[in-house]
Amino acid sequence: MVRLCRLLVVAMAAVALSVALACFRPVLGQVVAPETPATPKAETAPAKIPEADEAAKKFQNRDWDGALALLEQAVKKNVDLPPAHVIMFQWFAQSNQGFLARMALERTVMNEPKDPEAFVILGNIALQERRITDAQLLFLKAQQLLGPFDKSLKRKNILEPQTISGLASVDEAREKWPDAEAQLETLLKLSPKDAMAMQRLARSLFQQTKAAEALKWLRESKKADEHNILTPEAALGRFYEQYGDHKDATIWMTKALEKAPEDLATRLVAAQWCLETGQLDDAEKHTIKAMQLADEERRHATDATATQVEARLMNAKVLRGLVALFRKDFKTAEKFFEDAHLQSPGNFAASNNLALALCEQKIESSGKPDPAKVNRALEYANANYQASPRNPETASTLGWVLYKAGYRDRAEGALRLAASSGNLSADTAYYLAQVSYDGGNKELARNLLDAALKTVSFSMRPEAQSLADKIKAEPPPKEKEKPKDPNAK
Secondary structure (H helix, E strand, O other): OHHHHHOHHHHHHHHHHHHHOHHHOOHHHOOOOOOOOOOOOOOOOOOOOHHHHHHHHHHHOOOHHHHHHHHHHHHHHOOOOOOHHHHHHHHHHHOOOHHHHHHHHHHHHHHOOOOOHHHHHHHHHHHHOOOHHHHHHHHHHHHHHHOOOOOOHHHHHHHHHHHHHHHHHHHHHOOOHHHHHHHHHHHHHHOOOOHHHHHHHHHHHHOOOOHHHHHHHHHHHHHHOOOOOOOHHHHHHHHHHHHOOHHHHHHHHHHHHHHOOOOHHHHHHHHHHHHHOOOHHHHHHHHHHHHHHHHHHHHOOOOOOHHHHHHHHHHHHHHHHHHHHHOOOHHHHHHHHHHHHHHOOOOHHHHHHHHHHHHOOEOOOOOOEOHHHHHHHHHHHHHHHHHOOOOHHHHHHHHHHHHHOOOHHHHHHHHHHHHOOOOOOHHHHHHHHHHHHHOOOHHHHHHHHHHHOOOOOOOOHHHHHHHHHHHHHOOOOOOOOOOOOOOOO
């Protein structure tokens, strides 16, 4: 358990990386990022600390005060352990007790105001929730505390790179590419073999129209981590697509597939790219091949590679389900999302999309929504929202499932909450447009649909276009006659 505790901040940093590398995933997580990086390794405290082991047992028995007391004893004996409340935070988070997890971090800040670790974790949480200004302030505070921090050199060496990484993520989110480049160069001085930092630096350079330098760093990242990093040509293709250059994106994605046709990560990212750009036939072809490659990898997996192989197989299932979701083959989508969810119950992409696939299904004999499927969808959507209420995607999915269940007013509230985050996806725009139209607000529906239909490919595009055409064909609302002035002649 102690080893897991010390890897906490490293794992949270991986969340920040996924935010920073958002170019590899479309809005609202409809597609999981295929090139899931391995969690960075870090030296940890000794694995056997009796107080920590006993604390874990007490925590499992819900004796939280007893667990905390033992952790405080353990921390006193080993300076390389994080504060006791940080360990409690992780345990609460692992048991899906989000409120208590947050409170544990707040207690850390109160009890250990000079310890930077809680600020790093809070910064990564803020990044995950797209609260960029909060993240910046938290990382700057962590950086300020790290300067004089001398309690544990081991912890300091872990926390410093993650703080710089977090500040780079802030610059990336704000598209301040020269500043991000400078932060990432500093990060690579501290961690010269950090392949993900190299990929991020490549992206910052590409955004400054330095494609040749970007490709150089993409190749360096592949050398640094041959098994976990995406084919450089495929990564560059993703950059071009994000930049709006579909022609060059196609050229580089084709090169990637020619160079590595049997590489699972390349197939996964090609499938995702095809899905995002409306090439459903090619997306299906790549996901089928990806499933074959993933099954082959699984048969030859070793203890050392099993975790990564399972993650890739799960991603292949999610992408396969998404192709079916886009094709409106909801039963097939349900099958693959459920398989992915059973394989990894905590995976958000699997459970979120499973809810969407379930709520769309109808009883064949009547054509009405299947109440059993809708109820299951509500369970998944509500659980995700309760676990992460600040994530606009959880509110969006919950809103749509509520609408399908017949709760229009509650659905509208959830969808407006999702839209208020500032990260309005095309699917969410359609959901809110449909609910608004049903409520009589055609003008809002029309504006939302205009915004949604600017996106080339999203799962509800046919429905959005159909509703837009319907509104356009309807006569404009009559203007209300002004009441006559009784004094007028």
